[in-house]
């Protein structure tokens with residue numbers, strides 16, 4: 098595959114550039130080589146699109162397999178710069194490509210704007226994507242692309258049978274018009290990839306639940322937003338604690354718990370944001386039986402229904418997510434655990450509804466056993 102050869106040449110140029118200098122002969126030769134392969138690729142199309150989806154490269158919407166160590170290193174470089182999509186456009190020059198290589202090879206340098214190289218972020222879990230400089234609205238063609246992406250990469254694509262696709266696509270479209278939300282969630286992605294992925298999963302699952310309960314339009318959208326932002330307070334927790342692989346000690350655990358208060362305070366200050374967002378940020382670790390945290394719940398105030406929905410999705414996704422130090426939970430095991438805590442930790446009505454609708458959706462797709470990939 099010619100794209101694979103391009104990635105290898107480009108990555109070699111980047112490695113040599115970090116090893117030597119931009120002006121080194123090997124960098125010049127590899128840049129020339131990359132450019133000639135790229136131009137060959139651009140004879141039939143106007144752009145070459147490379148995306149990082151989880152830990153894989155997707156070139157022009159097709160997964161690029163066997164890209165070897167060059168592929169792995171390329172992904173690492175892009176992640177370090179916080180980008181997950183590059184578009185190389187027809188007309189690209191040697192000088193531009195060389196500058197791009199030099200910028201990518203230097204860990205301290207920010208990527209600049211290049212006339213024929215566009216870099217940006219794709220929001221893989223909900224299928225949305227953003228390219229810097231794009232305007233704020235989607236065309237119908239773009240909506241189709243969002244749908245396509247959603248189908249190819251959503252971890253919960255098995256749920257599309259129940260109309261989830263439409264909900265999520267509508268959500269992405271409206272969400273993109275609200276510049277505020279992007280501004281709020283982007284730092285989370287940069288700070289902790291896991292928290293961001295988890296947040297988007299919780300948004301999908303919460304909308305799935307809410308829709309099955311009859312929520313529509315603005316309410317459904319607001320629940321999605323609140324779910325997406327429920328853990329935003331983790332931005333205020335130190336990375337060492339957030340990413341610690343072992344057990345947390347008492348002090349660390351107390352700090353983690355503060356993400357609820359930090360998040361609520363942060364979101365309460367944002368103009369025009371649904372009130373459900375600070376409420377859910379504050380309450381998603383409160384329990385149905387009024388215990389849990391934060392413990393300022395002296396009056397035993399009941400958890401908001403929206404927070405209960407989000408808490409259910411939160412628990413489910415935390416167990417489903419593959420983290421190296423956690424074992425892999427099967428859906429049925431998680432549901433069984435949730436049922437055990439129905440009435441104490443979770444609203445029993447929601448657990449019942451969630452398990453029934455989830456199992457039904459997965460069975461319709463022939464996916465009740467094993468995990469949706």
Ligand SMILES: [Fe+2]
Nearest residue numbers: 327328381382
């Ligand atoms: Fe949380």
Ligand SMILES: [Fe+2]
Nearest residue numbers: 295327328411
């Ligand atoms: Fe969470």
